Amino acid sequence: MKAIKQELDTLLNRCLTLHGTIHRTVTKEDGTQVTEIAPRDTAVREFIETLAKNSASDRELADKIIAAWDDKTGKLQRELSAARIEQTQNFIASESNFRSMFFETISLGPEDQATIINNTRNEMRISEMGDDGTPEKVRVTTPQEVTTVGVRLIASDIVRVKTLDLYRGDVSSSARATINTARDLRIKIDRLHYNLLNAALASGGCYGAFSYEQARTNKATRIYVNHSVIDTSHLPTTNLIVNGTAAGGTGGTRFTVRYYDPVKDSAGSATSYTGFRQAVLLAIIDYAASWGDLLPDAGDSGTRLVPTGEIIVPSSDVINIALTMMPVTNMTSTDIQNQIAMNGYFSLNLLGMNWRFIPDVTIPAGTCYPRFNLMPGISFEKPNWHREFVKTDDIENYEERWQRATYSATILSQRRPRAMKITYIAA
């Protein structure tokens, strides 16, 4: 028993040494209250009683003492201390998912070099002939464009922490607890993909008029080379959709966000010519439907571009779609208004789609990014190069850590139609 008491005395003494002496408020005979330092024996008794009250069993009590003794961060010791300290922090971070939502990921081996070959197909001329004739001949050629995609290495700063404090022992875990290099590397890689999506077309970006490529001599570098039977006036001319203007009329100009929202207020006036609104959803459906079933680079017979219903929206903009649809006083409510009233406005069943608005705090207000069933970008990675480095120096008592990863991404011209960027406020 004596050995256990000495053990506990030593533990408490350590606690007291680390955290100061215990103060208590006592009432004197004259009724005044003073704060005095509690005697050590009193502190030991209070410590044991507190520990025992909080423990359901002897085993649990023993486990607590052992954990507190071994705890180097001080968290458990703080819980045993008379002073109740609650720590907080005010650093905020947010992850966004542009890479996973808009880029197809391909892993490369250490010796692989990413190369894109753009081919185009040919249309056969079909014509009538006599019953004893032969058709004319044609030679097959296939314009081709070969592009090598660059790979870059990104790395975090080297974080250097001391591993030995003469008074406190190993303090490195406390320092490391304030950083998250993997998170920051992940966010940076996602930002690089977001920046590529929004770069100028000449810099490999995704959004802009398709005429940028369509005028090229080398057919293989164009957005599409159409079969003669296709009426190209149906096809979208851009995937960068801007807010419409009054000049476009109530019908709106194609491939803009309709200026006059179809939802009218109680006075019968068109409303909501700015902000995230139903007209944005119409623009998405119109764009996808306009491609028909002949989206380029999706197989010989083409594939339909289908909205998934997910739209990345600046978090402060989402509410506008509810404001344009909420019931006005004394107005008969519609199904959509009831839907919003019952289920909120982050998901809507509208125009035959289940829409889901994903609020994002990392993108500027006024612009949203819908997702489709196909992705415009390709992201290459070389996992062999993704590493964390740790260097420990036991002589000078420090540790250095850093991480690196590869970044390689491209947006093919032929795949630009698979994405849209919509601005729903006035420029």
Added chain:
Amino acid sequence: MNSNFEIRRNRLTGTISGTLPATAMPVGTALMISAKDADTGVNTFALASGRVDGFVTKEVRVGVGLTATELAYGLNTYPSGEFSTPYTAGNPGSIEPAEAIEIEGSDYIIGSGTGAITNATAAETEISFYSGKARVAQTNDYVQFRLAKQMTPVNGGNCRLYLEAVQTYIKA
């Protein structure tokens, strides 16, 4: 995460130990070897003036260990934001030479008087140290750093400098 003193590139020679000055100073204060014991080889440090040998690796305080308040609350850090118990002034400590440092504020930069450095001080200005702080090199100072770039300060109104080591020479 930028503090007012950062070593951006270390020098491979490692830290230098010695006896610290008997005054308190923040981490990263520039020190020089002012004396060496002829028998033991133990260095004595002083605030860098005209010459710098390294930057102190931890805060230096008068008095041993953490304060009673810091002990009582059991925090792993103390108000300066460092994670280690500070050196005791007048006791042994270490300085760290550097190839490139980033410094901000009046603890590390002389902002008025002789050799004052301001936001307008041009890149490539020759830099030396005086009373442990960086200043524009004066005649007979050892020029060991140059001002590579004026950086964006963490605290508005401050001056934040990126200094890179140069081949040492004495300013004419």
